[in-house]
Amino acid sequence: MKRYDFRAIEKKWQERWARERTFRTLGPGDPGFDASRPKYYVLDMFPYPSGAGLHVGHPLGYIATDIVARYKRMRGHNVLHPMGFDAFGLPAEQYAIEHGVHPRVTTEKNMETMRRQLRALGLGYDWDREIATIDVRYYKWTQLIFLRMYDSWYDADADRARPIADLERLLEKGERLAGPEGVAIPGGARTPSGEAPRPWASLSRKEQEAFVDAQRLAYLAEVPVNWCPALGTVLANEEVTPEGRSERGNHPVYKRPLKQWMLRITAYARRLLDDLDLVDWPEPIKMMQRNWIGRSEGAMVRFAVAGTGEAIEVYTTRPDTIFGATYMVLAPEHPLVEKIAAPDRAAEVRSYREAAARRSDVERQADAREKSGVFIGARAVNPATGKEIPIWIADYVLMGYGTGAIMAVPAHDERDFAFAKEFGLPIRPVVLPSPEWLNAQRTTREAYLRDPAALDAVYSGEGEGVGSSNAEVSLDGLRTDRAKEAIVSWLERKAIGAAKAQFKLRDWLFSRQRYWGEPFPLLHGNGGRVRAAGEGDLPVVLPEMEDFRPAVSGDPETPPKPSLARAPEEWRIVTIDGERWEREHNTMPQWAGSCWYYLRFIDPKNDDRLVDPEKERYWMSPGGVDLYLGGVEHAVLHLLYARFWHKLLYDLGCLSTKEPFGRLFNQGYIQAYAYTDDRGVYVDAARVVEEKDGTFTFEGKPVSRAYGKMGKSLKNAVTPDELVAEYGCDSFRLHEMYMGPIEVSKAWSTHEIVGMHRFLLRIWRNFFDEKTGALLVREERTPEDLLRLLHRTIRTVTDDLENLRFNTAIAALIELNNALVGRGGLPRAVAEPLVLMLAPMAPHFCEELWEALGGEGSVAAAPWPACDERYLVCDEVEIVVQVMGKLRGKISVPADAREEIVRERAAADPGVQRHLEGKTIRKVIFVPGRLINFVAS
RNA sequence: GCGAGAGUGGCGGAACCGGCAGACGCGCUGGAUUUAGGAUCCAGUGAGGAGACUCGUGGGGGUUCGAGUCCCCCCUCUCGCACCA
Structure with missing residues (x-):
């Protein structure tokens, strides 16, 4: 091959990966699964398939996790690195309404677009494990978890959730009492209100039922809730901004007492707080959760x-x-x-x-x-x-x-x-x-x-x-x-x-009056009676509806009108033993599906249980997800909810770990300039022109420049598509990783991508003669200094990847490659490790080079190069010579040279002599292998 | 107001334990190639100075032979919380 033809190379390898299922993950029970390898579960935060598609800010985290996944695989781990879609919820429904199409249609289309964009970036997901929260085969299990919550109570004495049947038995046997503030234990401390618990038998059947219902972890209660008439639904505390507006759409929110489904997250407040000590998360995120739990x-x-x-x-x-x-x-x-x-x-x-x-x-x-x-x-x-x-x-x-x-x-x-x-x-x-x-x-x-x-x-x-x-x-x-x-x-x-x-934590308001969500597996009967659907009746499928629109209003006095109240009668009405029951009209909030998706990835096609225990143990134990990467915006919402569900499932014996995400990492935002017109409305940043005098115009009219997180709302999104078309996705991946530390927010600059593109071209020229296409790699003895640089690079890159420092890992590889420029051919002993180390970051490029080197199979399955410590020590070292702490010269001495020798050689250096002239040396500081400092007066 | 984090060339950013500040990239300057532009390649590039050198990591002070790094005070920015009893 003569020139670096990234279009052909990327197409070739993406097709081959798909054909050979290169990134398929084997787990317990799969033929060919190697249980002796350590596991590594690396996960991206569940994306929302938005209508606008990806902009360059989205893949930042995906590229990072992909590099880690590929690196860990080369280090011999079984790597679980899946992707799916959180596709229920308000934005999807809003988008569908705006386009006058059913949310299922728009959502499916958006998912297809995103899947295509993700594949174009060469992300090595195991697509066989893809899940979407809107699939009946998925939300059946979301509904089952809800049923389990409905069928559980929190035993404060055992400090865990237990099945409701246990409570009824304990109450009947008198081992627990019905107290005014909930379940009490016999002979326990009197409550501050002074009221004594009542014996179970003295309660009427109806009182007993009401008491038990009030203990459920999912319960119906009339409480002051956040009612947002403009969205036509109630919202959780976490979804309301400190200004009292909806997080989505910034509409006013009013406090209204309404009867709604609640989840008793408060029962877990102490554990949610204390168990933050068990996880390796950024301290600010822990702080935010601690604050929220309060x-x-x-x-x-x-x-x-x-x-x-x-x-x-x-x-x-x-x-x-x-x-x-x-x-x-x-x-x-x-x-x-x-x-x-x-x-x-x-x-x-x-x-x-x-x-x-x-x-x-x-x-x-x-x-x-x-x-x-x-x-x-x-x-x-x-x-x-x-x-x-x-x-x-x-x-x-x-x-x-x-x-x-x-x-x-x-x-x-x-x-x-x-x-x-x-x-x-x-x-x-x-x-x-x-x-x-x-x-x-x-x-x-x-x-x-x-x-x-x-x-x-x-x-x-x-x-x-x-x-x-x-x-x-x-x-x-x-x-x-x-x-x-x-x-x-x-x-x-x-x-x-x-x-x-x-x-401070309040119970979680869990019902919404919107259409596009999981239906509750609940039935309402006469006299306010509620019964749960049987597990065998799951899934309760979301009914098809022509008009799924929410009843929205500008008037806070309008009562909520759930969309499903208008569902066809054959869906709404259920007859059991001759008795008419009406299905619950509310749907679950957007967060429901993302509370447990990381568990489903472990066993995505299992129709008999939500996750197989053996597989769960393998992938989750001991520390849960090994690396969870996403933005800070989920600091309290998703991360708190998911931890809550996880603990509940743990209490009920479904899971092996106390916490879902052992190590969390936050990526920074990509920011970009945005422009507003004279009304303060954002205009399409791509069509803004910079004038000669430094001002900016849009369609000939002046606009003012602002700066902020890239996205739809500021109309400053840049899509990866064109960049990938012009430079290839390997250059794009390198560029995104090279911009700076993954955890800090940074400004987007399209043109800087040429730096990484030139880097790849430079490697290419080191490997191939561009005129003849001949491979320049030789089976020759590698000079000592090159070997030392190589092994130093292996150590640096390995260390950097372990700590997600992609920018410095790339810098080290550039340095290594720069040392190879102009040598006219390079030894195989350097060429191979260079390709292997770059492979997680520029996978297509490296597959091509690996093939040219005659490497076996995919470079993704090749072993990571080992650092040979022998090459990290040098015989000769450069010593910095200082006089009074200022640099005055450098000398080269044997690494193990004793102080007297170094001192003598340093004092002989002409630059040093000049500064020591006429002075008495009072003290000498000697740091072996590094520096010598003369203190003189 | 409270809490956390951050201030390093024109820009993005490096710098392990206190030991050569500015790795690496962008940009810029010069050169090569090209009809030209673009792209690409090679060299240079913190500031001042002819030079020896001097000055330089937000500002001020301190510890130290030596401070971007440690300590104290101040300034600026970002984020989170904010009548939580």
């Missing part, structure tokens, strides 16, 4: 409402400040407000509550600093001081966290302080500030204790208790942590409080 340590305390039988439960992280609780605040929505508000305050209370209900989260956010609220005319008794304190309602207390009520300690909490100052409530210090803090506030201990309100600042730190004692307990002089212990044990003794860990 554990805090504190206590529940009951405050009696004076003159009534009612009590207010509060949660506090600072029980040690209870003596400073001078008033209480309930969230405006708190159910107790109606019961205890004084009649003469009713009008004011009602108007405040209505105003609060009308205010969106965005508005509450906007004026977070200004405190508002009203006194409701009732008083509570501070159990520590015995004094009556006023009860207020205020929207700075949120119904969604803790109990929706607080004890306010204005002396030691900023929010309470601001509120107390606003409304003239008493501020009573009970913790001594540190001397440093008092100094910074230019005050003294005495002045502070006399009037803490005189300052603008609040002391919310830790310190010794002061003024905190009653007849039974004293916190005076105790440090905060000791004070907490003392007061909690007192509260527990008095049965008015208990220590408790609290989580």
Whole structure:
């Protein structure tokens, strides 16, 4: 072959890989499977088959994992490297609506486009394992997992999920009791509410059913949910931005109480938090999950409402400040407000509550600093001081966290302080500030204790208790942590409080009113009864519908109308034993299918179980997926949900590991310039022209330049297709990997690809005479210096690939190749390892060279070159000579030269002599093999 | 406001444990080839200086024989969280 004809080469090898099924992965049970090899499971985050196809930002991660997969295979691993499509969900449905076609049609077409683009990049996936969440053979198992959740409860004492049948048996035998807050154990601690659990037999059949239903991990509940009328569906907390808008489409979201299906992810809060220690993930991602789960340590305390039988439960992280609780605040929505508000305050209370209900989260956010609220005319008794304190309602207390009520300690909490100052409530210090803090506030201990309100600042730190004692307990002089212990044990003794860990994490709202999702395997009967479909009745197939459009609206008062409510009756209505049942109308959210797809890749065609246990053990044990690569945008959504499902399946005995993804890696974004017109609307960046004066125009009109993540929304996408056509996909792959570290975001620059293309051309010329086409590789003795460079390169490249440092691995290979330029022929002992090391990154190119070298089979199956340590040590080394820490010369000495010899030789160097002239050497620093430094004066 | 990370040539980025700053690539300059452009190839390329040398890793200080790297203070940028009791 004369010139590097990448078109012919890439076509040839892609066809051969497909024909010979080069990347087919064998697992336990497959003929020819070699169980003695170690496994390596490398996975890309499940892509969404979008209508726009791939842009150059998408393959960044795919190329990286492909390189790792190919490298690990050459290192002798059995590699699982599959690909599939997360094809249910809102965007797919939106796209279908926009194009007036059924989502199945558009989705299939998009998948085909993506498959073609991925193949064109030479990605070595095992396409025999391809899965799509919309396939009935796949979502049957998604539905089965849901059934398992529905049929499970969380045993807090065993700290794991168990089948509902176990609960019923335990309740009947009296080994568990039906408590007001859930399942209780006999003789267990009294709950803070003080209500005693009831014996099972004393409950009516209906009460028993209701109790059991309330324990299920998938349960129906009426709770305030995020209703997005513009999308026509409710959304999970994770899908709503901090501004109170939908993550998708940026539409307004309203809180509405609606009856919806929930998944009890909160039962797993502690394990989801603690088990982050088991995985090798980027620290920021762990941090984000920890933040989202939001554990805090504190206590529940009951405050009696004076003159009534009612009590207010509060949660506090600072029980040690209870003596400073001078008033209480309930969230405006708190159910107790109606019961205890004084009649003469009713009008004011009602108007405040209505105003609060009308205010969106965005508005509450906007004026977070200004405190508002009203006194409701009732008083509570501070159990520590015995004094009556006023009860207020205020929207700075949120119904969604803790109990929706607080004890306010204005002396030691900023929010309470601001509120107390606003409304003239008493501020009573009970913790001594540190001397440093008092100094910074230019005050003294005495002045502070006399009037803490005189300052603008609040002391919310830790310190010794002061003024905190009653007849039974004293916190005076105790440090905060000791004070907490003392007061909690007192509260527990008095049965008015208990220590408790609290989580920010809420249960997962799991139903959507859209069409394009997995139907729930559930049936609704008369009188609100619910029954699950039998496992044998799965799959519940999504019905074909002419009009699948969601009922969207701009009015937040519109009730949700699920699309499946309009499904044909033969789908909706099921008759069992003469009784009519109606199928659940909601569908599952987009995240459902991606919660467990990594398990299905292990055994994608199994119609009898979701995954074969032997195969699961082989590919998942011990650390789960060995490398999971994707963007940070899934930090809390997908990654938290998937971990939750995984733990549940683990509890039910389906899986062998506690965590799904042992090692996670985030790729950075590809960013690019984007352009907006005078209305601020993005215009197609590809058609923007740069004028001579440096300004930019679109269709003749000036536009301004912005910068951001490449994609559809900024209209600045560049597709890989043209680049691959012009330079070949091997150049493209190298270029994407060479741009910088995989984990950092970087700017796209199309023209820089020529660098990598030239690199390949340069290798080609080292291998072939371009005039004659003759191979220039010879069976000759390799010079010593070249061997040393080669083995240094092997070590560098191996080390870099292990650590996903593709940019420096490529740089090392360029250096090696540059050393071969102009030699006129190269020894086989260098040519072969060079081809092998480059093969994971430029696979087609290297297959061609490997074939020309007479290599056996595909280069993908060839062994990785070994580094010979003997060539890493040199006899002669260059030593840097410094005078007073500045470089003054270099000398070459034997590697094992002793200090005296080096010193003598270094001092003889003319450059060094010049700088030592007239000075006395006071000290000599000698680092063997590296440097010698004369300290002189 | 709180937390995390990052600031290195014209640009993307290298630099193991504190030991030659700027590997490698783009761009640029010069040359070759070409009718020409493009593409390709060869050489050079941190700044200042004729030179010996000097200065250079956001700014300031420190530790050290020696600091991009370690410590303290400050500035800028990116990301995450933000009434969570």
